[in-house]
Amino acid sequence: MSKVKIFLDEKDMPRAWYNIQADMPNLPKPALHPGTKQPAGPDDLSPIFPMGLIMQEATTERWVEIPDEVMEIYKLWRPSPLFRARRLEKALDTPAKIYYKYEGVSPAGSHKLNTSVPQVYYNKIEGIKRLATETGAGQWGIALSQACNFFGLECTVYMVKVSFQQKPYRRTMMETFGAEMFASPSENTNTGRAILKKDPNSPGSLGMAISEAVEDAAGREDTNYSLGSVLNHVILHQTVIGLEAKKQLEMVDEYPDVVIACCGGGSNFGGTAFPFAYDKITKGTKVRLIATEPSACPTLTRGTQGYDFGDVAGFTPLLWMHSLGKDFMPPSIHAGGLRYHGVSPLVSQIVKDGIAEARAYGQTAVFESAILFAKCEGTIPAPESSHAIHGAIEEALAAKAAGEAKTILFNLSGHGLLDLPSYEAYLAKKLIDFPLPEESLKKSLANLPQV
Amino acid sequence: MSKVKIFLDEKDMPRAWYNIQADMPNLPKPALHPGTKQPAGPDDLSPIFPMGLIMQEATTERWVEIPDEVMEIYKLWRPSPLFRARRLEKALDTPAKIYYKYEGVSPAGSHKLNTSVPQVYYNKIEGIKRLATETGAGQWGIALSQACNFFGLECTVYMVKVSFQQKPYRRTMMETFGAEMFASPSENTNTGRAILKKDPNSPGSLGMAISEAVEDAAGREDTNYSLGSVLNHVILHQTVIGLEAKKQLEMVDEYPDVVIACCGGGSNFGGTAFPFAYDKITKGTKVRLIATEPSACPTLTRGTQGYDFGDVAGFTPLLWMHSLGKDFMPPSIHAGGLRYHGVSPLVSQIVKDGIAEARAYGQTAVFESAILFAKCEGTIPAPESSHAIHGAIEEALAAKAAGEAKTILFNLSGHGLLDLPSYEAYLAKKLIDFPLPEESLKKSLANLPQV
Numbered sequence: 001m002s003k004v005k006i007f008l009d010e011k012d013m014p015r016a017w018y019n020i021q022a023d024m025p026n027l028p029k030p031a032l033h034p035g036t037k038q039p040a041g042p043d044d045l046s047p048i049f050p051m052g053l054i055m056q057e058a059t060t061e062r063w064v065e066i067p068d069e070v071m072e073i074y075k076l077w078r079p080s081p082l083f084r085a086r087r088l089e090k091a092l093d094t095p096a097k098i099y100y101k102y103e104g105v106s107p108a109g110s111h112k113l114n115t116s117v118p119q120v121y122y123n124k125i126e127g128i129k130r131l132a133t134e135t136g137a138g139q140w141g142i143a144l145s146q147a148c149n150f151f152g153l154e155c156t157v158y159m160v161k162v163s164f165q166q167k168p169y170r171r172t173m174m175e176t177f178g179a180e181m182f183a184s185p186s187e188n189t190n191t192g193r194a195i196l197k198k199d200p201n202s203p204g205s206l207g208m209a210i211s212e213a214v215e216d217a218a219g220r221e222d223t224n225y226s227l228g229s230v231l232n233h234v235i236l237h238q239t240v241i242g243l244e245a246k247k248q249l250e251m252v253d254e255y256p257d258v259v260i261a262c263c264g265g266g267s268n269f270g271g272t273a274f275p276f277a278y279d280k281i282t283k284g285t286k287v288r289l290i291a292t293e294p295s296a297c298p299t300l301t302r303g304t305q306g307y308d309f310g311d312v313a314g315f316t317p318l319l320w321m322h323s324l325g326k327d328f329m330p331p332s333i334h335a336g337g338l339r340y341h342g343v344s345p346l347v348s349q350i351v352k353d354g355i356a357e358a359r360a361y362g363q364t365a366v367f368e369s370a371i372l373f374a375k376c377e378g379t380i381p382a383p384e385s386s387h388a389i390h391g392a393i394e395e396a397l398a399a400k401a402a403g404e405a406k407t408i409l410f411n412l413s414g415h416g417l418l419d420l421p422s423y424e425a426y427l428a429k430k431l432i433d434f435p436l437p438e439e440s441l442k443k444s445l446a447n448l449p450q451v
Numbered sequence: 452m453s454k455v456k457i458f459l460d461e462k463d464m465p466r467a468w469y470n471i472q473a474d475m476p477n478l479p480k481p482a483l484h485p486g487t488k489q490p491a492g493p494d495d496l497s498p499i500f501p502m503g504l505i506m507q508e509a510t511t512e513r514w515v516e517i518p519d520e521v522m523e524i525y526k527l528w529r530p531s532p533l534f535r536a537r538r539l540e541k542a543l544d545t546p547a548k549i550y551y552k553y554e555g556v557s558p559a560g561s562h563k564l565n566t567s568v569p570q571v572y573y574n575k576i577e578g579i580k581r582l583a584t585e586t587g588a589g590q591w592g593i594a595l596s597q598a599c600n601f602f603g604l605e606c607t608v609y610m611v612k613v614s615f616q617q618k619p620y621r622r623t624m625m626e627t628f629g630a631e632m633f634a635s636p637s638e639n640t641n642t643g644r645a646i647l648k649k650d651p652n653s654p655g656s657l658g659m660a661i662s663e664a665v666e667d668a669a670g671r672e673d674t675n676y677s678l679g680s681v682l683n684h685v686i687l688h689q690t691v692i693g694l695e696a697k698k699q700l701e702m703v704d705e706y707p708d709v710v711i712a713c714c715g716g717g718s719n720f721g722g723t724a725f726p727f728a729y730d731k732i733t734k735g736t737k738v739r740l741i742a743t744e745p746s747a748c749p750t751l752t753r754g755t756q757g758y759d760f761g762d763v764a765g766f767t768p769l770l771w772m773h774s775l776g777k778d779f780m781p782p783s784i785h786a787g788g789l790r791y792h793g794v795s796p797l798v799s800q801i802v803k804d805g806i807a808e809a810r811a812y813g814q815t816a817v818f819e820s821a822i823l824f825a826k827c828e829g830t831i832p833a834p835e836s837s838h839a840i841h842g843a844i845e846e847a848l849a850a851k852a853a854g855e856a857k858t859i860l861f862n863l864s865g866h867g868l869l870d871l872p873s874y875e876a877y878l879a880k881k882l883i884d885f886p887l888p889e890e891s892l893k894k895s896l897a898n899l900p901q902v
Contacts, residue, residue, distance in 0.1 A: 004526040007458045075455040076538075076829050087527075087601075105556065107829025109868070149826050150538075169620075169868070172875040176825055374627055375600050378527050378558025417560070417620070417868045424623040 207312025238271020658763025680716025689722020
């Protein structure tokens with residue numbers, strides 16, 4: 001009988017994160033201050049980020065050591081397992097081997113905890129007592145509230161009001177770990193009060209919630225802000241995924257022909273693919289790196305690389321990235337974590353330079369693949385992660401058509417147990433493919449900031 | 452830095468289940484036919500169970516080989532990890548070492564899949580095409596629907612109507628794996644129709660749902676019935692838990708002083724504790740085995756051993772067990788899986804003979820322990836499993852008081868991600884301790900069947 005799971009021993013866990021800035025043929029242009037439009041320096045970021053993370057944002061050191069205190073928490077669930085999806089291979093009748101790294105074993109249920117833990121750690125050692133953040137569907141808020149709990153920091157989460165009301169399970173989970181929760185827009189900030197004055201029934205948006213969290217953090221000496229994707233230090237922390245997967249594949253004498261991960265803000269894709277991009281850039285290793293995204297929010301496949309704000313209000317530094325324009329309003333797909341107008345500048349540049357490629361899928365096809373995966377492997381995948389599953393299935397079927405025994409690796413970034421209402425909608429045939437709102441895209445692209 | 456997780460390699464998985472019937476000083480009295488009150492033979496059970504399972508029910512062979520087909524499915528999540536709860540130890544400031552086996556890694560989220568997989572397998576090889584079962588909160592229904600999906604059998608689940616309406620996440624999960632669902636009482640059986648005729652708004656009960664599933668199975672040649680606990684073959688399958696845990700503890704040169712598991716129908720407790728009871732009975736090893744149950748449904752601590760029916764209607768064979776009486780209506784505690792009037796005859800006898808002991812806890816104390824555990828270890832535990840956590844904490848604090856460095860093992864039988872509304876109730880201080888309904892208990896005990 002064949003082996004299904006490949007476990008790495010705790011003693012073989014990576015002791016350093018991989019920083020692709022050391023090896024990229026072209027670095028993205030620097031982030032700009034939103035007011036002066038000059039390159040943003042450490043001082044511009046220090047009111048809301050600790051210096052430890054600001055330094056990681058800019059460093060070009062290839063390896064950044066993981067602190068012992070972070071390693072101790074990582075060990076609660078890391079190394080995460082690597083599975084061979086034998087039953088899925090059989091169902092597809094493909095000669096391809098399909099491996100998946102599974103980040104849903106984290107107590108947060110997703111890869112997000114890989115970065116919330118070091119983020120809280122670096123804040124703690126600089127004396128910060130409290131972190132503020134925003135969350136949409138709730139994955140990031142759960143991860144940050146858990147990490148704050150582990151290190152004894154307070155955590156305040158501005159959760160988009162419509163999600164706050166519709167996703168009580170995720171809200172309760174944050175509260176269980178001690179987070180203080182506000183439905184955003186809230187009465188707790190000037191931004192929130194101003195919005196509520198205009199529209200007391202505002203359902204909220206991620207853009208509004210970011211503004212509230214940043215205002216909260218900027219206004220209190222003991223408080224910083226924390227972001228769950230996009231920035232360089234977030235991608236850096238997530239490289240534990242790809243580094244572990246490489247070691248696990250080595251244990252069974254494999255190296256992937258294709259590496260696939262879904263892409264919203266980019267930390268999951270970067271974290272999975274960059275350790276393989278390292279081989280590709282520095283050793284010329286042949287490996288395809290595929291970022292999969294929703295066709296209703298096709299940042300990498302339809303956006304253009306340029307300067308744009310990270311948030312809707314235009315408070316953040318200008319980032320050099322693929323963007324659909326901050327005013328683009330993505331349709332309400334179930335993969336809430338992939339509904340972002342921009343993407344990590346590092347991921348953007350790697351795609352721009354042809355080191356990685358991107359593909360976009362409609363959500364009904366993605367859910368079909370999710371259910372096939374669940375029926376074969378048992379695990380209910382998150383809607384976001386299911387974009388990677390769909391990409392892997394596409395590749396496995398292409399290998400079958402070509403008669404090639406390829407090795408495919410994808411990252412299953414989270415489970416879908418708190419997303420079961422989305423499955424209910426799919427099973428009831430109430431889930432539809434949203435066409436891309438071309439007019440809205442045209443307008444938002446025309447409205448990109450002039451730099 | 453110390454090791455937190457102990458993984459067993461797939462090649463070291465147990466290849467046989469342990470059958471305590473081979474070693475018990477006293478076997479429980481035989482099950483009786485509900486009509487004749489004579490010992491029930493294989494022919495009495497064959498209309499609804501396959502012969503493979505009927506034989507396991509009665510065998511006194513010590514080891515029962517696990518079929519290859521079952522091993523292949525087990526490998527999707529087994530061996531399950533053993534954790535050392537170092538952060539919990541620290542929080543309790545105890546000299547005790549606390550280890551926990553974690554069964555929540557199964558795709559069903561609980562230990563129930565350990566038995567649903569072999570149950571479906573033995574039905575399949577005897578030509579059965581479809582299984583019918585009941586489910587209360589939904590854990591067992593999920594496990595059986597997944598196992599049927601893996602082996603290509605149809606699955607029909609009668610889910611207690613009030614749960615069907617209040618637990619849409621669990622219902623959707625069963626539907627995702629292809630189960631046909633009925634809210635019980637349903638129009639699909641004579642039993643259901645009769646109940647609905649009397650009371651069209653009946654909320655249903657586990658007793659009614661069992662009757663519907665048994666009627667369904669008995670009425671169709673291609674269909675059998677499946678039960679998720681209580682019976683000997685179910686306990687047998689669950690011994691993979693304790694067998695693996697023993698090997699994992701050996702890997703770190705440990706043997707437990709105390710083994711703790713929660714107890715409803717008894718399969719989780721038996722599965723965890725019996726491989727250690729083997730050492731205790733056959734080698735005189737000193738190890739305490741503690742079954743923890745809710746004080747609102749204290750089967751082992753307040754029930755009496757004798758013959759009783761497994762279901763409310765009195766359709767099942769009479770089982771020799773601790774029972775609160777089939778008419779006892781337990782208060783609506785959140786640990787739905789522990790709301791059962793009876794218990795496995797094997798567990799009952801082991802407790803009766805003093806090989807294991809039992810303790811009962813109120814639910815607010817249990818939830819307090821659950822939240823402490825979640826904050827230390829990250830994982831949100833199921834309300835049922837939290838009874839084991841509470842027992843482990845009690846033992847760890849006793850060790851602290853006595854200044855003894857004990858080794859405690861407990862089984863965390865499932866995660867609580869689909870039980871978050873119970874946590875919400877606790878956090879909102881809406882969760883209360885139900886007093887034991889003494890009058891109801893007195894009546895139901897007085898009403899035990901005369902044999």
